[in-house]
Amino acid sequence: MVEIETSILSKNDAYAATNRARLAALGTLALNLVSSPGSGKTTLLCKTVSALMGRHPVAVIEGDQQTANDADRIRATGAPAIQVNTGKGCHLDAHMVGHAIEHLSPTPGGVLFIENVGNLVCPAAFDLGEATKIAILSVTEGEDKPLKYPDMFAAAGLVILNKVDLAPHCDIDMDLYETNARRVNPGVEVIRLSARTGEGMAAWLNWIEVQRAAHATAAAAQ
Amino acid sequence: MVEIETSILSKNDAYAATNRARLAALGTLALNLVSSPGSGKTTLLCKTVSALMGRHPVAVIEGDQQTANDADRIRATGAPAIQVNTGKGCHLDAHMVGHAIEHLSPTPGGVLFIENVGNLVCPAAFDLGEATKIAILSVTEGEDKPLKYPDMFAAAGLVILNKVDLAPHCDIDMDLYETNARRVNPGVEVIRLSARTGEGMAAWLNWIEVQRAAHATAAAAQ
Numbered sequence: 001m002v003e004i005e006t007s008i009l010s011k012n013d014a015y016a017a018t019n020r021a022r023l024a025a026l027g028t029l030a031l032n033l034v035s036s037p038g039s040g041k042t043t044l045l046c047k048t049v050s051a052l053m054g055r056h057p058v059a060v061i062e063g064d065q066q067t068a069n070d071a072d073r074i075r076a077t078g079a080p081a082i083q084v085n086t087g088k089g090c091h092l093d094a095h096m097v098g099h100a101i102e103h104l105s106p107t108p109g110g111v112l113f114i115e116n117v118g119n120l121v122c123p124a125a126f127d128l129g130e131a132t133k134i135a136i137l138s139v140t141e142g143e144d145k146p147l148k149y150p151d152m153f154a155a156a157g158l159v160i161l162n163k164v165d166l167a168p169h170c171d172i173d174m175d176l177y178e179t180n181a182r183r184v185n186p187g188v189e190v191i192r193l194s195a196r197t198g199e200g201m202a203a204w205l206n207w208i209e210v211q212r213a214a215h216a217t218a219a220a221a222q
Numbered sequence: 223m224v225e226i227e228t229s230i231l232s233k234n235d236a237y238a239a240t241n242r243a244r245l246a247a248l249g250t251l252a253l254n255l256v257s258s259p260g261s262g263k264t265t266l267l268c269k270t271v272s273a274l275m276g277r278h279p280v281a282v283i284e285g286d287q288q289t290a291n292d293a294d295r296i297r298a299t300g301a302p303a304i305q306v307n308t309g310k311g312c313h314l315d316a317h318m319v320g321h322a323i324e325h326l327s328p329t330p331g332g333v334l335f336i337e338n339v340g341n342l343v344c345p346a347a348f349d350l351g352e353a354t355k356i357a358i359l360s361v362t363e364g365e366d367k368p369l370k371y372p373d374m375f376a377a378a379g380l381v382i383l384n385k386v387d388l389a390p391h392c393d394i395d396m397d398l399y400e401t402n403a404r405r406v407n408p409g410v411e412v413i414r415l416s417a418r419t420g421e422g423m424a425a426w427l428n429w430i431e432v433q434r435a436a437h438a439t440a441a442a443a444q
Contacts, residue, residue: 037342037363038362069370089343090312120340121339122312138260140360140388144291147291148288148340149287149340150287
């Protein structure tokens with residue numbers, strides 16, 4: 001089994017390197033959003049895309065086992081989106097994402113969001129060619145999740161603690177979420193956010209803007 | 223890839239058949255609890271185990287990528303529990319569960335709970351030898367989840383809609399959760415429950431009692 005896994009992953013990594021080179025040439029910031037099902041990724045994305053549109057080119061790749069619901073929700077904001085259905089599959093891979101990028105042909109200097117299949121395990125191992133994996137955790141899920149699913153939180157360049165509006169109704173400790181995330185990923189930035197109320201959206205949009213500008217500048221300098 | 227998957231699954235199915243025969247001989251009801259991370263499986267299990275203990279023998283197998291947190295929580299109720307850490311793995315398999323059953327040696331006529339790794343995708347394909355898969359969904363996750371992860375909800379013999387105490391704080395429609403679960407699994411029973419407040423626990427405990435009695439009777443008749 002280990003050999004088979006290694007061979008699948010090295011094939012994936014080759015596709016991921018091609019995607020990364022292509023996105024770098026475009027100066028496009030690609031963000032891979034990973035989480036449990038139901039952490040609020042799509043609602044966050046809809047609000048984020050609406051806030052960014054008119055300022056920068058935005059495009060979205062949506063991964064799910066079934067349905068085109070999420071791509072439909074994104075397209076309702078006016079942004080281009082493509083749905084990838086994985087069927088039995090539990091994660092997006094770099095080959096699927098490469099085809100989706102071709103199909104979308106992102107405008108240079110913008111942001112490409114990739115919403116992975118809701119799964120805190122398998123997507124951790126698959127590089128899609130993104131700049132950063134962003135792990136999203138809902139406050140309803142429990143503070144121990146970074147410790148129980150450490151690979152995903154170790155792989156993340158940013159953690160979003162979402163649905164903070166529900167915190168007063170749950171028996172949870174928001175500081176402990178951050179402490180546990182940093183036990184598996186020391187120093188990782190954590191943004192507390194509610195996509196529903198808008199709390200924390202400014203910090204998140206600012207984080208994106210800083211990353212986007214760096215990518216666009218690096219491409220222009222080449 | 224398809225051939226490899228078939229070979230892994232048929233190996234798993236052989237182990238599952240052995241587990242199932244062993245559990246049938248004991249008259250032990252085995253329930254495989256599957257869900258996203260953070261749907262409240264462990265809290266529900268702690269309350270359930272506490273309610274059943276003293277009436278019937280109870281034992282628990284806990285699956286997680288890392289940590290022994292969940293088995294520790296179960297043992298605090300006084301019930302025997304064993305933790306299986308899957309490491310990189312995204313689901314329990316029947317071989318792991320077979321070893322755990324040997325280790326626990328369940329008392330005849332009781333209930334064995336198997337809490338799977340939090341993952342709405344991969345555990346759907348792996349029979350552990352259980353009597354029934356129970357899919358648990360938190361009301362915070364969104365009504366579209368049965369449609370987006372149909373394999374799991376199609377495989378379930380019972381759906382628990384958990385954390386109903388949070389429903390008034392979320393923009394959700396509880397009837398739509400049930401409608402969507404039955405779109406992929408017509409006629410499936412759905413129990414609305416809050417492990418935190420105790421709402422719905424009586425219906426769930428009654429469901430277990432009916433199943434347990436049927437298993438114990440079948441074993442006694444052999």
